[in-house]
Amino acid sequence: MVFQLNAPLLDGCVLAVLEQSDAYGYSLTQRLKQEVDISESTLYPVLRRLQRDGCLTVYDQQFQGRNRRYYAITPSGRALLAECRQDWADYTRRVAKILSGGDEQ
Amino acid sequence: MTVEQYLFLLRSELTGSMPQEELEDILRYYTEYFEEAGPERERDVMVELGSPQRLAEKILGRPAEEDVIPSSQPYAYGDGESAYIPPSEGGMPHWLFVLILAAVAIFAGPLLLGLVFGLGMSGLVCGAVGIGLVAGGIGKLSFSGLLYLGGGGLIVTALGLFLLIGAAAAVWGVVKLIRWLYASVVKGGFRHEEGC
Numbered sequence: 001m002v003f004q005l006n007a008p009l010l011d012g013c014v015l016a017v018l019e020q021s022d023a024y025g026y027s028l029t030q031r032l033k034q035e036v037d038i039s040e041s042t043l044y045p046v047l048r049r050l051q052r053d054g055c056l057t058v059y060d061q062q063f064q065g066r067n068r069r070y071y072a073i074t075p076s077g078r079a080l081l082a083e084c085r086q087d088w089a090d091y092t093r094r095v096a097k098i099l100s101g102g103d104e105q
Numbered sequence: 106m107t108v109e110q111y112l113f114l115l116r117s118e119l120t121g122s123m124p125q126e127e128l129e130d131i132l133r134y135y136t137e138y139f140e141e142a143g144p145e146r147e148r149d150v151m152v153e154l155g156s157p158q159r160l161a162e163k164i165l166g167r168p169a170e171e172d173v174i175p176s177s178q179p180y181a182y183g184d185g186e187s188a189y190i191p192p193s194e195g196g197m198p199h200w201l202f203v204l205i206l207a208a209v210a211i212f213a214g215p216l217l218l219g220l221v222f223g224l225g226m227s228g229l230v231c232g233a234v235g236i237g238l239v240a241g242g243i244g245k246l247s248f249s250g251l252l253y254l255g256g257g258g259l260i261v262t263a264l265g266l267f268l269l270i271g272a273a274a275a276v277w278g279v280v281k282l283i284r285w286l287y288a289s290v291v292k293g294g295f296r297h298e299e300g301c
Contacts, residue, residue: 025134026141040153041163044134066140069133 005036010046012084015055018073019081025069047071055080106191108139108147111157113288118161131164151191159189202291206283217279221272228268235262 005013017023017031029043050056055077060067073081112132119128135154142150154160238258242251 024137024141026138029138040138040150041155041160044131045164047134048130067137068141069137 005038007046008084009088010038010042011050011055012081012088014043014046014050015073015077015081015084018056018071019078022070022072024071028071050077106151106193108136108151110288111151111191112136112139114157115161118157119164122161122165135160148191152189155189156191197290199291202287217275221275224268224272224275228265228270228272231261231265231268233265235259235265 013032013036014028017028023031025043025047028047029038029040032038032043033040047056051058051071053076055074056071057074058069058071060069062068112135115135116128116132119131139147139150155163235258238254238261240258242254242256242258245251245254
């Protein structure tokens with residue numbers, strides 16, 4: 001894959017996964033790794049920052065005698081996700097237009 | 106290298122660079138991450154995370170405030186970096202470490218014991234003498250007596266406390282050193298620390 005996610009786009013992807021359901025660090029990483037080329041070490045700083053910005057909350061849940069820290073999207077997170085989707089749609093439309101020779105529509 | 110050793114090294118890399126709360130949060134995240142990955146993926150995860158030093162740099166390298174990762178920077182870490190190969194698990198067995206430690210203790214033990222005991226006892230004696238002098242000074246009830254004996258007594262007491270702290274620091278240092286050695290060389294060292 002020649003294209004790489006930048007920070008705002010990765011934020012959007014994380015929020016989009018969490019919009020579907022709450023997830024813990026490992027499951028979230030694996031889910032994203034199915035589709036895009038990110039390293040296992042990438043997500044902690046992203047989650048931490050989104051949490052600090054109020055886009056995520058965390059809660060702990062027991063699973064087979066150990067603890068799982070789940071991340072859940074907040075209303076601010078949903079707002080940021082909506083913004084990200086809008087920007088991405090605009091951006092892909094423009095790029096598609098250029099790539100197709102500028103004669104789209 | 107075991108997960109416990111990896112996390113121990115990560116902790117030492119990060120210690121002092123951030124508030125304790127944040128440090129615990131990071132370690133907790135990666136502890137959980139390894140647990141979820143399971144024993145069969147431990148090594149893969151270590152390879153992807155990179156050495157504990159490298160991971161610590163990644164965590165520290167980005168200012169914690171807004172741009173944890175600059176937007177201009179692509180996310181594919183690891184590209185262009187030489188791959189991290191975790192040291193093999195085959196550390197020395199526990200019994201060998203204990204044997205070597207015992208051997209070293211036979212030679213270094215008396216010296217160390219003497220040092221700690223000497224410092225501690227001098228500290229106690231100084232403290233007692235100091236307090237005695239202060240009490241004597243007060244007992245004299247003359248101003249100059251109070252000044253001489255009391256002042257001298259306080260100084261000796263302080264010296265005593267200082268020596269006691271020295272003795273405690275020596276013990277602490279040795280314990281720390283043994284723990285570190287244990288974590289670095291022993292196969293499966295520190296497993297007992299994590300519980301579960």
